[in-house]
Structures are given as structure tokens and as C-alpha cells.
Amino acid sequence: MVHRGDRLFAAVALLPSVALVLMLIAVPAIAIFALSVQEVSLGRASGTFVGLANFRAVLASPDFYTALINTFIWVVGNVVFEMALGLGLALLLQQGFRFRSLARAVILAPYLLPTIVAVLVWRYMFDDIVGIVNRGLMVVGLIERPLQWLTSPRMAMFSVILVSTWKFAPFVVIALLGILQAIPLDQYDAAKLDGANAFGRFLHITLPHILPVFLLTALLRTIWSFHKFDIIYLLTGGGPIDATTTLPILVYFKAFHDFDVGGAAAVALIMLALILACLGVYFALLRRSERRL
Amino acid sequence: MTMHRVADRRPSRRAVLKGFAAAGAFTLAAPHVARAAEVVRFLHDETDPPTVEFFNKAIAAFQADNPGVTIEMEAVGSAGRLQKVTAMLNAGTMPEIFKILPEERFSFGAQGFLEPLDDVIAEIGVDQYPARMIAPIDGKRISIPYTIGHSSVFWYRDDLFSAKGIAPPADWAAYLAAAKALTSGDQYGTVFPVNKNRVTSLFFSQYYWSAGGTYFDKDLKLVFGGEPAVKALEFQKALSKFVPPGVANYVNNDLVNAYLTEKVAIDIWAARLISTAALNKPDLIARTKAAKRPAGPAGVGVGFANANNLALSSEKVGSRSIAAAKKFLLYILTGDRAVDFALTAYPHLIPPTASVRSDPRLLAGTPQLAGRRDLADASFDISNTLDFESEAGATIENGTVVTTGVSNPLIGTIIARDIPAQMVQRVVLQDLDPTEAVAWGRSEMEATLAKARKI
Numbered sequence: 001m002v003h004r005g006d007r008l009f010a011a012v013a014l015l016p017s018v019a020l021v022l023m024l025i026a027v028p029a030i031a032i033f034a035l036s037v038q039e040v041s042l043g044r045a046s047g048t049f050v051g052l053a054n055f056r057a058v059l060a061s062p063d064f065y066t067a068l069i070n071t072f073i074w075v076v077g078n079v080v081f082e083m084a085l086g087l088g089l090a091l092l093l094q095q096g097f098r099f100r101s102l103a104r105a106v107i108l109a110p111y112l113l114p115t116i117v118a119v120l121v122w123r124y125m126f127d128d129i130v131g132i133v134n135r136g137l138m139v140v141g142l143i144e145r146p147l148q149w150l151t152s153p154r155m156a157m158f159s160v161i162l163v164s165t166w167k168f169a170p171f172v173v174i175a176l177l178g179i180l181q182a183i184p185l186d187q188y189d190a191a192k193l194d195g196a197n198a199f200g201r202f203l204h205i206t207l208p209h210i211l212p213v214f215l216l217t218a219l220l221r222t223i224w225s226f227h228k229f230d231i232i233y234l235l236t237g238g239g240p241i242d243a244t245t246t247l248p249i250l251v252y253f254k255a256f257h258d259f260d261v262g263g264a265a266a267v268a269l270i271m272l273a274l275i276l277a278c279l280g281v282y283f284a285l286l287r288r289s290e291r292r293l
Numbered sequence: 294m295t296m297h298r299v300a301d302r303r304p305s306r307r308a309v310l311k312g313f314a315a316a317g318a319f320t321l322a323a324p325h326v327a328r329a330a331e332v333v334r335f336l337h338d339e340t341d342p343p344t345v346e347f348f349n350k351a352i353a354a355f356q357a358d359n360p361g362v363t364i365e366m367e368a369v370g371s372a373g374r375l376q377k378v379t380a381m382l383n384a385g386t387m388p389e390i391f392k393i394l395p396e397e398r399f400s401f402g403a404q405g406f407l408e409p410l411d412d413v414i415a416e417i418g419v420d421q422y423p424a425r426m427i428a429p430i431d432g433k434r435i436s437i438p439y440t441i442g443h444s445s446v447f448w449y450r451d452d453l454f455s456a457k458g459i460a461p462p463a464d465w466a467a468y469l470a471a472a473k474a475l476t477s478g479d480q481y482g483t484v485f486p487v488n489k490n491r492v493t494s495l496f497f498s499q500y501y502w503s504a505g506g507t508y509f510d511k512d513l514k515l516v517f518g519g520e521p522a523v524k525a526l527e528f529q530k531a532l533s534k535f536v537p538p539g540v541a542n543y544v545n546n547d548l549v550n551a552y553l554t555e556k557v558a559i560d561i562w563a564a565r566l567i568s569t570a571a572l573n574k575p576d577l578i579a580r581t582k583a584a585k586r587p588a589g590p591a592g593v594g595v596g597f598a599n600a601n602n603l604a605l606s607s608e609k610v611g612s613r614s615i616a617a618a619k620k621f622l623l624y625i626l627t628g629d630r631a632v633d634f635a636l637t638a639y640p641h642l643i644p645p646t647a648s649v650r651s652d653p654r655l656l657a658g659t660p661q662l663a664g665r666r667d668l669a670d671a672s673f674d675i676s677n678t679l680d681f682e683s684e685a686g687a688t689i690e691n692g693t694v695v696t697t698g699v700s701n702p703l704i705g706t707i708i709a710r711d712i713p714a715q716m717v718q719r720v721v722l723q724d725l726d727p728t729e730a731v732a733w734g735r736s737e738m739e740a741t742l743a744k745a746r747k748i
Contacts (some may be wrong), residue, residue, distance in 0.1 A: 067691055128539030129556045138479075146479060151541035153722060177423070240541035241718050256376040257710055261383075 086172020333386030399702030445596025461584035503589025511686030566671035584670030599680030
């Protein structure tokens with residue numbers, strides 16, 4: 001039997017945590033909802049209620065669809081390259097070879113670097129005048145003039161995906177290495193005795209074991225890539241033109257360039273709806289794959 | 294017995310609740326306790342190390358003379374300044390003193406975000422300043438110039454020009470020919486930014502003005518467009534063949550870096566280029582000269598020069614120590630501090646007051662530039678220049694820019710949205726026809742102004 005006094009004490013003891021959670025999560029969330037139905041400009045204390053006008057304006061704007069397509073390319077590019085590279089590297093690092101520990105440390109290093117440091121290094125390497133990438137390609141005769149890695153509308157998205165893959169593929173490696181090491185080796189031995197080749201062993205032993213972690217990692221990378229802001233903004237600022245303007249960058253532009261805070265909040269809420277839809281699809285797929293296994 | 298003692302040591306429920314209450318009270322009271330001393334927060338974008346060092350010394354000296362006043366300085370990059378300021382405005386946490394652009398003053402002033410500074414300017418002397426740079430807004434002066442920014446000095450590599458037998462270009466055609474002759478491999482004739490930023494809008498605007506156009510007429514009616522805008526874009530498109538490939542990402546500093554790496558032969562930019570070269574690559578100074586800007590179709594190469602202002606926030610947006618802030622402003626903008634400040638990035642930081650401009654210590658220059666008075670003179674010459682605030686209805690008569698004296702409260706919203714810069718991007722990066730780009734820009738400007746009026 002819990003005393004009333006104990007209940008009160010528990011409630012008071014929980015109060016700071018509840019207040020903190022409310023302040024950090026609920027208040028901003030409510031504020032975004034409130035802003036999305038107002039016409040409010042930065043630097044002005046109050047806005048006017050406009051109902052769903054901000055959503056209508058956003059959905060009627062070509063900028064939104066450009067950003068949506070860019071976001072799709074960015075997320076798919078990131079997840080596909082990171083998962084493929086991460087899986088390949090994890091399988092490689094799982095093998096026994098000399099200096100394996102050193103190789104693991106080197107491969108994981110990009111993930112440990114602060115984003116700002118990584119981005120500044122890559123910006124410098126891609127620099128049009130003194131960048132080592134262009135200089136190297138020119139020295140070996142592959143190009144005559146520097147390539148516009150970050151400044152050509154055709155190449156910029158590829159370049160930012162390249163940098164992001166370099167930075168975050170190690171996360172996939174970390175996630176997959178753990179589960180790879182948990183697979184019982186006798187299963188591989190038995191498969192070998194049964195005549196299974198390397199691909200067969202991967203398909204029938206490795207893949208079923210790592211699939212839940214692989215899918216979860218892909219989901220996390222999808223969510224994180226979807227709202228990734230810093231790498232793109234620091235590398236290209238969303239440009240050139242709008243070649244790398246994804247939805248988070250659009251939110252920033254709307255709020256801090258167009259001073260359209262209501263529109264920015266509307267885009268942010270549409271992003272939330274999209275990511276929730278992706279989560280729904282993921283969990284449906286996960287349930288199906290678990291049933292098959 | 295032992296159990297009893299342990300139980301005795303446990304804090305009682307009442308004691309825990311008292312602790313929570315005390316912690317809560319302290320949390321609520323802490324900001325007020327911390328603010329017992331007068332704190333003046335100071336936000337600017339002068340990030341040169343010598344300038345920051347000057348401010349640190351000046352602040353230390355001021356605090357020593359004014360016990361009880363603490364100056365908290367924050368230096369941010371130009372690109373992020375407006376975003377920071379607008380976010381702080383919204384949060385009601387504006388610093389007392391902050392850097393403000395001329396075209397921002399109208400909107401901020403109209404909303405009551407700024408404290409009048411007539412008394413500070415009067416104490417320094419109204420006649421000390423160029424009139425257009427302290428023009429009152431609705432009868433009040435709500436910002437104070439601390440330096441003049443001149444962004445349009447025509448710097449060129451004299452050694453490269455001599456090697457090719459080229460003279461400084463007198464007009465756009467000669468400029469194009471020179472840029473072409475000086476471009477070879479990864480050596481580029483000239484440079485200008487094609488980014489979505491203010492400096493790209495600034496470059497376009499000076500070409501647009503040089504072609505005879507203005508954004509607004511003297512009645513503040515939008516008149517942007519027509520032949521001058523098309524000619525300016527066509528010129529930039531032609532010039533873009535002779536610039537480094539990365540200009541789509543260029544910000545202010547890149548214009549300096551491009552010159553300092555000796556990859557460009559002509560660089561129209563502020564004297565920061567020279568002050569940085571003097572500190573980091575002094576041998577380049579000897580090979581650098583300045584010339585008049587090439588004339589555009591209207592007969593003059595119009596440049597860009599504006600006052601860099603500091604403003605004082607009002608209590609409405611979070612300012613707390615207004616009297617102390619005014620005292621600090623007066624301190625750093627006058628006397629030896631004003632001269633010392635100008636010398637931290639000489640000849641880039643042009644003093645706005647006549648007395649400091651004629652100070653013998655300033656005229657003597659810095660050791661790094663000794664004997665090159667021509668470079669300082671080029672930087673200090675702000676004739677035939679305009680800025681966004683004063684361009685409304687400006688004309689070119691007999692080779693001279695004539696302003697109307699009208700201050701434009703509307704143009705800031707167009708520039709803040711980078712509309713001119715986006716036109717340049719469309720033409721240079723996307724090969725859009727200049728006429729179409731101008732039509733797009735015009736419609737964006739109309740929509741922006743309509744929205745601004747509605748809000």
C-alpha cells in the first residue's frame with residue numbers, strides 16, 4: 001500500500017524532470033505548431049492567425065518540390081552508399097589479417113571527427129584554386145582545369161553525398177561489426193562442408209543474422225540524413241542555385257533569409273509527417289521480414 | 294542499531310522538498326544576481342585578429358575607468374550576423390550594442406528596436422560625418438557610423454599587366470579584354486562572387502548603377518529592370534569566363550584569398566585585400582596598384598561605399614544598460630581609440646569622422662604600407678559611390694554620381710532576400726537569358742515588397 005504522502009513526494013521529485021522534458025520537447029513542439037498557423041516574421045513579437053495558409057503556400061511553391069526531390073536524392077544517395085560501403089568494410093574488417101586493429105581505427109576515424117573539422121578539410125581539398133583534389137587530378141593529367149566539385153549545379157549534390165558517406169559509413173561499420181562477431185563460426189564451417197561458396201554463405205548465414213541490425217541502421221541513417229543540415233550548409237550553403245537545398249536547408253532559408261517563420265514552421269511539420277510515414281513503412285517492412293525469417 | 298543510524302542519516306522528506314525549493318529559487322534568481330553589475334553586450338563582425346585585440350584592450354581600459362560596468366564582446370562573421378541578430382530580436386535577448394547595416398535601420402527603427410543616438414553623435418559633432426551617412430530617420434539618428442566600408446577599389450597586379458603590356462582598363466570592353474588576356478590555365482583575369490549572398494548583390498548593383506539604372510526612383514517607386522539591368526548581367530556573364538571556377542561559393546574572404554594566392558590579376562574589392570596582404574604577403578604589395586573603376590555604359594564606374602554602423606538596442610528587445618552602452622560607444626569612437634581602430638586594418642577601416650581621417654598618425658599609415666600612400670588614397674576615395682540606402686533616383690551627370698538625398702526604407706528587404714544575387718546565379722550558372730532573369734528578379738521584388746507592406 002503506497003501512502004498518499006509517498007505519492008506526493010514521488011510527484012514532487014519527478015517534477016523537475018517532467019518540467020525539463022516539457023520545456024525541451026513539448027514547448028518547442030507546441031510553438032512550431034502555433035507558428036505554422038500564423039503569419040509571423042522574425043523580429044516581430046506577434047503574428048496573425050492565417051489557418052492553413054502557410055501550408056497551402058508551401059505546397060504551391062516550386063521551391064518546396066525542388067527541396068523535396070533534393071532531399072530524396074540526398075537521403076537515398078547517402079543511405080545506399082553508406083550501407084553498401086559500411087557493409088563491405090565491416091565484412092572486410094571481420095576477416096583476420098595483419099594490422100586489423102589499425103585498419104579498424106583508421107576506418108572509424110572520420111566518424112569521430114567533429115563535422116565542422118571534416119567539412120572544412122573537405123572544402124579545402126575541393127577548393128578551386130588550391131585544393132589537393134583538383135591539383136592531384138591536374139598533375140596526373142586527368143583534367144586540364146579544376147573541376148567545380150561544390151560549385152557546379154551538376155556536381156554539388158554528388159560531392160556532398162561523397163563527403164557524408166565518408167563521414168558516416170563508419171557508423172554502419174560499427175553497427176554491423178558487432179552483429180557479425182556474434183554469428184557462430186560453426187555455421188560457416190558446416191556450410192563449407194556442405195559445399196556452400198562465399199556468396200552462398202553470405203546469403204544464407206550472414207544476411208539473415210545481420211538483417212535486423214542492417215535495417216535498423218538503415219532506418220537511423222535515413223532519419224538522420226533526412227534532417228541533416230550542417231554538412232550541406234557548411235559545404236555548399238544549399239547552392240549553387242538550389243542544387244543542394246534540402247528540406248532542412250529550406251526551413252533555414254525561409255526563417256532566416258525570407259524571414260517567413262510561419263512558412264518555415266509549416267515546412268518543418270511537413271518534414272515531420274514525411275518522416276513518420278517513412279517510419280510506418282519501415283516498421284511494416286520489418287514485421288514482414290521478421291515473419292519470413 | 295546500525296540500521297537505525299543509517300535511517301537517521303537519510304534526509305527527511307521535508308528536507309528534500311526544502312532543497313528543491315531552494316534550488317528552484319536560486320535558478321530563478323541567478324540571472325538577476327548575475328546582472329547586479331551593469332553589463333553591456335557588444336556584438337560586431339570585425340573579426341580581424343588585430344581588430345579584436347584592439348577591442349579587447351579598449352574594453353579593458355574602459356572597464357578600469359568605469360568600475361561596475363562589464364563589456365561582453367562577441368565577434369561573428371558577416372555572413373551569420375543578420376541571422377544572429379534577428380534570432381536574438383525574436384528571443385528578446387538583443388545585445389546593447391550591435392553592428393547594423395544601413396538598409397536594416399528602417400525596419401528595426403520603425404518597430405522600436407533601437408534607441409536614438411542623437412546625443413552621442415552631437416557630442417562627437419554632426420559636421421564630422423558625411424551627411425548621407427548620418428541621415429535621420431523619422432527625425433532621429435538611430436545608428437552611429439564607426440567606419441566607412443568601400444567595397445569597390447580596382448586592385449590589379451602591376452607585374453602581370455606590365456608583362457602583357459596592358460594598361461588599366463578605362464571601360465567595360467577594355468576590362469573584358471584585359472581579363473581575357475590575363476587568363477591562362479589556372480591563372481584567372483579577375484574575380485567576382487556568384488553566390489546567393491549580399492556581396493554578389495553588391496557586385497551586380499555597382500554594374501547596374503554603372504549602366505544607368507537604379508532599383509527605386511526618388512519617390513521610392515520600384516523602377517528596377519530595363520536595359521541597364523540586362524547590360525549588367527550580360528557583362529557579368531561575359532566576365533565569368535575569366536574568373537576562378539569556384540565563385541558560386543565565394544564569400545567576402547574568398548575575394549581576398551583569390552588575390553593573395555596570386556591566382557587572379559584584377560580584384561575589385563575593399564582595402565581589406567591590401568591590409569591582409571600587408572600582414573601576410575607583404576611582397577605582393579609592391580606588385581599591386583590601384584586604378585579607377587572601368588566606366589560602364591553610363592560613363593562612370595560606380596562603386597559601393599556605405600557606413601558601417603553600430604546601433605543601440607532598446608529595452609523592448611532586451612537592452613538593459615543603455616546609459617553605460619552610450620558611454621562605451623563614445624569612448625571607442627573618439628580620441629586615440631578611433632585612430633588605433635583605423636590602424637588595425639589600414640587602409641581598410643576608413644574613419645567616418647573628418648578629424649580622425651586627418652589625424653597625422655593615420656596619414657603616416659602603418660609600417661607595412663609605408664611609402665604606398667597611393668593604395669590608402671584609393672581606398673579612402675569614395676567619390677562616385679552609392680549604397681543601397683541612398684541609390685533611389687540617383688543619376689549620372691557629367692561623369693559624376695548625383696544622389697537625391699532620399700533614404701530608402703524599402704530596399705533592405707530585397708537585398709536581405711538576395712534577389713539580385715539570384716539573378717546573377719541564374720544567368721552565370723544556369724545560362725538563363727539576362728532578359729528573363731531580370732523579369733524574374735522584378736517579379737520577386739514586387740512580391741517581396743507587397744508582402745513587406747502587408748506585414
